[in-house]
Amino acid sequence: MDPDEAWARVRSARVARMATVTPSNRPHVIPFVFALFERDPDRVVYWVVDRKPKRSRDLKRIRNLLENPAVEFVVDGYDEDWTRLWWVRCSGTARVVDDARERHEALHALQEKYKQYRDTPEDGPVVAVDIATIDGWAARAPRSPRPSAAPPA
Amino acid sequence: MDPDEAWARVRSARVARMATVTPSNRPHVIPFVFALFERDPDRVVYWVVDRKPKRSRDLKRIRNLLENPAVEFVVDGYDEDWTRLWWVRCSGTARVVDDARERHEALHALQEKYKQYRDTPEDGPVVAVDIATIDGWAARAPRSPRPSAAPPA
Numbered sequence: 673m674d675p676d677e678a679w680a681r682v683r684s685a686r687v688a689r690m691a692t693v694t695p696s697n698r699p700h701v702i703p704f705v706f707a708l709f710e711r712d713p714d715r716v717v718y719w720v721v722d723r724k725p726k727r728s729r730d731l732k733r734i735r736n737l738l739e740n741p742a743v744e745f746v747v748d749g750y751d752e753d754w755t756r757l758w759w760v761r762c763s764g765t766a767r768v769v770d771d772a773r774e775r776h777e778a779l780h781a782l783q784e785k786y787k788q789y790r791d792t793p794e795d796g797p798v799v800a801v802d803i804a805t806i807d808g809w810a811a812r813a814p815r816s817p818r819p820s821a822a823p824p825a
Numbered sequence: 826m827d828p829d830e831a832w833a834r835v836r837s838a839r840v841a842r843m844a845t846v847t848p849s850n851r852p853h854v855i856p857f858v859f860a861l862f863e864r865d866p867d868r869v870v871y872w873v874v875d876r877k878p879k880r881s882r883d884l885k886r887i888r889n890l891l892e893n894p895a896v897e898f899v900v901d902g903y904d905e906d907w908t909r910l911w912w913v914r915c916s917g918t919a920r921v922v923d924d925a926r927e928r929h930e931a932l933h934a935l936q937e938k939y940k941q942y943r944d945t946p947e948d949g950p951v952v953a954v955d956i957a958t959i960d961g962w963a964a965r966a967p968r969s970p971r972p973s974a975a976p977p978a
Binding site for chain 1 (some may be wrong): 845941
C-alpha cells in the first residue's frame with residue numbers, strides 16, 4: 673500500500689487499537705479514538721484520557737507510557753470477504769501534552785472529528801504519539817482498476 | 826462485565842487485535858482471526874499463520890513470540906453511539922502447537938468458525954494462546970433491563 677493511501681486510511685479511521693509495553697515487559701492493548709494532526713513532515717496522533725471511568729487505571733496507563741513510551745497502533749478493516757482485508761500500522765513515541773496551545777489544538781481536532789466530544793468536552797490528559805513509521809497492507813490493491821472477471825464456472 | 830458475558834463476546838468476535846513485545850522491547854500489534862477453544866477450566870485461542878503473504882515476516886513474528894511469549898488481545902465494539910462501546914481483553918502466553926492432534930483440533934475449530942478456511946485450508950504454523958486473565962468493560966451494562974428514561978428537557 674502506498675504511503676498516501678495508508679495515511680488516508682489512518683485519517684479516516686474512527687477507532688484504532690494501540691499496543692504498549694508495561695513495566696514488567698508485558699504487552700498491553702486498548703481500543704482508542706484519536707485525531708491525526710499533519711504538519712508536514714510531522715504526523716502526530718492525539719487522544720485524550722476519559723475523565724469519567726476508571727481514573728486510577730488510566731493514570732496507571734499514562735505512567736506506564738512515560739516509562740516505556742514506545743507505541744504501535746493499527747487501523748484495519750475486517751470483512752467476511754477476505755480479499756477485502758487491510759491494515760495500516762504506525763509506530764511512534766508517546767508523550768503527555770503539556771503545552772497549552774498544543775493541547776487546545778489537539779482537543780479541537782478531536783472535536784472536529786468526533787461530535788461526541790463536542791457534547792461533552794474532555795478534561796483529562798492529552799497524549800500525543802509522534803509517528804515514526806507507517807506500514808500498510810491490503811489483500812488486494814486499493815482503488816486499482818481490476819480486470820472484469822467472469823464468475824467461476 | 827461478568828465473565829460469562831465477556832467469554833461470549835470473545836467467542837463470537839470475528840476479529841481481534843493482538844499485542845506482543847519485540848526483542849527490542851517495542852510493542853507490536855496485529856489484527857487476527859482466531860477460534861476460542863474451551864475445555865473447562867482452560868481456554869485457549871488458536872490462530873494460524875497465513876501461508877500466502879509475507880512468509881518471512883510471519884516467521885519473524887513467531888520467533889519474537891517464542892522469545893517473549895506474553896500476549897494480550899482485545900475484542901471490541903465501536904459504535905458512533907458511545908454508550909454502546911465495549912471491549913474485552915485477554916492476556917496469556919503463546920506457544921507454537923507441535924502436537925498433531927491439537928493442531929488438527931485447532932484447524933478444525935478455525936474451519937468451523939470461518940468458512941473461508943474451508944475453501945483454502947491453511948498449512949502454516951498454528952499458534953495457541955493459553956489465556957490466563959480476562960477483563961471486560963461496557964459503557965453500559967449489556968442485556969440488563971434499563972429503567973426507561975425521559976429524554977433530557
